[in-house]
Amino acid sequence: MTNILHYLDEVKICPHCNQQLTACEAPPIHVGDGLGWGAEVLFICLNDECPVFVDGWDKIEEAYGHHASYRYMELPGSKEKNYMMVGNAGAFTGCIIDREEILAKDKEYAEHQKMIARLDTAEEEKDITAPLAVLLNEGAAKDKRRQACEILVEIANLECIDPIRNHAFRDPGLESGVGLAVAAVLKKNFKKECPHCAEIIKAQAKKCKYCQGDV
Numbered sequence: 259m260t261n262i263l264h265y266l267d268e269v270k271i272c273p274h275c276n277q278q279l280t281a282c283e284a285p286p287i288h289v290g291d292g293l294g295w296g297a298e299v300l301f302i303c304l305n306d307e308c309p310v311f312v313d314g315w316d317k318i319e320e321a322y323g324h325h326a327s328y329r330y331m332e333l334p335g336s337k338e339k340n341y342m343m344v345g346n347a348g349a350f351t352g353c354i355i356d357r358e359e360i361l362a363k364d365k366e367y368a369e370h371q372k373m374i375a376r377l378d379t380a381e382e383e384k385d386i387t388a389p390l391a392v393l394l395n396e397g398a399a400k401d402k403r404r405q406a407c408e409i410l411v412e413i414a415n416l417e418c419i420d421p422i423r424n425h426a427f428r429d430p431g432l433e434s435g436v437g438l439a440v441a442a443v444l445k446k447n448f449k450k451e452c453p454h455c456a457e458i459i460k461a462q463a464k465k466c467k468y469c470q471g472d473v
């Protein structure tokens with residue numbers, strides 16, 4: 259992801275309409291098409307008023323007899339002029355690269371890597387933040403999430419139970435493991451969850467102090 263970012267620092271202007279070119283993800287290449295541009299990013303003039311696009315319809319109609327036009331395009335780090343045939347005004351608008359989105363994803367990824375690194379010392383430091391973050395991250399690797407779950411059992415801090423209970427686990431295998439982990443954390447603290455209101459109460463309680471239900 260990050261290597262796409264340095265392309266985006268480049269500001270390119272369309273020589274035909276003077277509007278800034280838009281960075282788009284290069285479309286997937288069909289083998290045999292000869293359409294490989296050799297770049298991940300294409301800078302395309304998506305201005306519908308651009309003369310290249312406006313005049314292209316008639317030019318292609320005359321030359322080839324079909325309904326299409328052109329968009330002006332440059333490759334990263336190159337001033338070479340390219341013209342790509344497009345069937346409609348919407349072509350390429352679906353692959354516009356969103357710089358903010360890439361930056362946000364990069365930041366999220368870096369944050370996640372930090373949490374993974376913290377797992378090594380979490381148990382010793384009684385740090386539940388990192389293992390919780392990893393366990394509740396649906397995008398994290400399964401073995402890391404299992405490891406995070408084990409660490410939470412070792413630390414046995416009751417504070418981890420609410421965030422876990424409020425999370426929907428997509429992986430049923432992980433979910434049942436988490437259920438056992440919660441039970442282990444409760445047991446280590448001589449607690450249980452009230453079956454009526456789910457509040458955490460003393461293991462030997464006969465009546466829930468929150469809902470007054472018999473337990």
Ligand SMILES: [Zn+2]
Nearest residue numbers: 272275303308
């Ligand atoms: Zn243009």
Ligand SMILES: [Zn+2]
Nearest residue numbers: 452455466469
């Ligand atoms: Zn209760």
